[in-house]
Amino acid sequence: MSQALEKILPLSFRNYVSNIPVYQYYKGYLSYRNAYKDKTKAIYVVGSPEHDNLGDHAITYAQMNFLRKAFPDYTLIEIVANRLMHNMKCLEEFCSPEDIFVLQGGGNFGIEYFREEEVRRKIISEFPNNKIIVFPQTIYFGDTELGRAEFKKTQDLYGSHKDLTLVAREATSYEIMKAGFRNNSVLLTPDIVMSLDITDPPKERHGALLCIRADKESIFSEQDKKVIQEYTSKHYSTTTFTDTCILRPVSLEDRDHELNTLWNQFKEAEVVITDRLHGMIFAAITSTPCIALGNYNYKVVGSYEWIKHLGYVKFTNDVKQIPALLEELKTIQRPRYNNEFSVQHYSQIIESMASSSAREPASSIVTA
Template sequence: MNQALEKLLPLSFRNYVSNIRVYQYYKGYLSYRNQYKGKSKTIFVVGSPEHDNLGDHAITYAQMNFLRKAFPDYTLIEIVANRLMHNMRCLELYSTPDDIFVLQGGGNFGIEYFREEEVRRKIISEFPNNKIIVFPQTIYFGDTELGRAEFKKTQDLYGSHKDLTLVAREATSYEIMKAGFRNNDVLLTPDIVMSLDLTDPPKERKGALLCIRADKESIFSDQDKASIQNYSSKHFSQITTTDTCILRPVSLEDRDHELNTLWNQFKEAEVVITDRLHGMIFAAITSTPCIALGNYNYKVVGSYEWIKHLGYVKFTNDLNRIPELIEELRQIEHPRYNNEFSARHYNQIIQSMSDSLNEPSASSIVTA
C-alpha cells in the first residue's frame, strides 16, 4: 500500500495493515535465516511503544543505538508491545534457541502499567531456552494486596527461567530485584538513554522550559504548579511549557521526528524545570541546565545519583529552592555532557549477552 495513502486511513486500520506487513517481514526473514542453519544471528527487541510517552520512545531509540554498536553482526528486529500477539506464532515457528530477547527498559516493571508486565511474562514463559535480558528498569509493585500478589507471580515466573537477566536503573530497584529474584542475574546501570550525547549541534538558548507532568505520577497541586511558573517568570522573560507525553500516538515511522522536535526544545532553553525522569535525562544529554523535582516514587532521585556529578543538573524536593537554584545554574558557563561515566556500567549488559552467545565478548560500547 502507498505509504502516503496509508497515513490517511484510521489508526486502527493502519495498525492492522502494519501488523500484516511486520508479520510477513518476520516470517520471510526468519524462514530465510533457517534455510542457512541459523547463520544469521538475531536479537529481538520486544515491548517498544506506540503510545504518547516520548521518554519510552527515547528508551527504544537508545536501546537500538546501543545494540547496533555492541552487536554489529546481529540483525535487530523490533516488536512493538501492542503487536506482540500478532507475531507470536511467527516467533514460535522461526526463532531459534540462539536468538536473544531484549525486553524494553523503562519504569513499567510493576502493576502501574500492567500491559508491559504481561508482555514480559509472555516472552519469558514462551521462550524458556533463550537468553532474555530486561533492559534498565524501575520496579514498583506497591505495598497493596494486589501489588504483593502480582509481585509473587512475577517472582515465580521469572525465577523459573534458566537464563534471564534483570537490569535495574537505580539503587532502590536494584536492591528490590536482588532480594526478590535470587535465581536471576541482576545488574545495575543507568537508564539506557544516558548512553546518548545530543549536545551537538548546539542551538541558541533563551528562557525557561517547564516540563511538568499532569498524570497520576504527579505530586504537585495546581498551586504548586503556579508557584513553579511564578518563580520562573521572575528570572526569565520567556517561559515555554512542554511535556514528554504529547497526547497523541507515535508510530515507529514518526519516532525520530517527534524525539528530535522535543530534544531541540531542550537545546533552546537556558534552564529546564521538570518532574519528569526523562525531562531530567533529556536535559542532561543535551547539556541543558536543569532543576529536577521529585515524583511519587524513587526513580527520579535514584537516577539523579548517576548524573549529579555533572553540576548543571540539580535535584530538590523543595519548590522554595527553585529561585536559588536558577541563580546557581545561570552562573555555569558552557555545560557539557560527557557520557563516558556510563560506558563501564553498560558493558555489564554486553558481557551478559555475550556470555550466552558462546563467543568472544562483543564490542565495548562506544557512546554517542
C-alpha cells in the first residue's frame, strides 16, 4: 500500500483490507487521486493469484516490477482474481477512460483454467473505452467441441474491443493469436518473468534439485520420475525435491517471502531438472544449470527458444538423454544470466501501453 494512502485510510481498516470487499478502499484511493490538481492516471493490474502456484506469483511480481519502472508516473492498482467481482462497482465508478488495464500473463488463456478467462472477459466487456493489454500468455483451447466453442466466444468478444492488445510468450501462441484475433494487436515477447535477474547474492551450491510436476500437464510416468532420480543420484551427492506449486495458498503479503525462499533453493543447487515452465525460467534467472523437460503442450519448448542461447539451460523430451546432459552441464563454469536479450521485445509492450495517452505526474502502488 502506498504511503499516501496509508495517511488516508484508518489503521483498523488497513489491517483488514485484504480480507474484505474494497469499496471503501477505493474511496480512499479516489481521495488520494483527487488531491492532485491534475488527476493521476492508473494502471489496473487484474487477475493476480492467491493460489499455490509460485510461477503465477512470479509473473505478478515481474509485472509489477516491470510496470513500476516503465510507467513511474502512473498509480499501480493490483486486483486479485478472486476479488474482481467485489471490485467491479469501484472500477465502474472510479475508472477513467485514460486508465489502462493490464491482464495477468501466464498459461491460462484457454479452457484448462477457465476462471482466469472469465476474468479477462469481464474486464474486456465492461471497459470498452479503455486500453487493455493481456501480458505474455500461452493460448490453448484444445481441439474439442467445448474448446472450439469457447475459443469462438473469446474471438468474438476480444475482436469487438477497440483497443485490446494480446501478447504471446512463444511462437505457437503468437501464430494462433495472429490468425484468430485479426481485429486486435498481437505481440510476441518472452514470459515476463524473464525480465528479472535473481542471480545475486549468489549461494554455495550443492547437489541436484528436482522440480517435477504431478498434475495433468505432466507427460512423464512414475517410472520415468524414478529413473530421473536414479540419474541424479549417480552424478550428485544429494537430490532434493521441490515444486513451484507449494500446496498452500499464498497471500499478497507472503508473495515475496515465498518466491525468495524458492529462488534460494534454485540458487543453492548445482543443477535443476524440471518439467515446470517456471522451473526452467527460475533456473535461468538464478543462473542455475538446468535440464528442462517438455509437458503436454508447447509452452515449455516454445519458451526455451528465448533462452537456449544461455548454454546452461538444456531441453529434452527424452529421459534417456539426461545423463549426457548432466555431464555437459558440469563443464560450464559460473554461468551468468543476462536479461538484455528480452529488453527489445518488452519495449513493444511499453510502446503499446504508452500510445494510449501522455503520462501525468504522481506514482504509487495500491493493492486490492
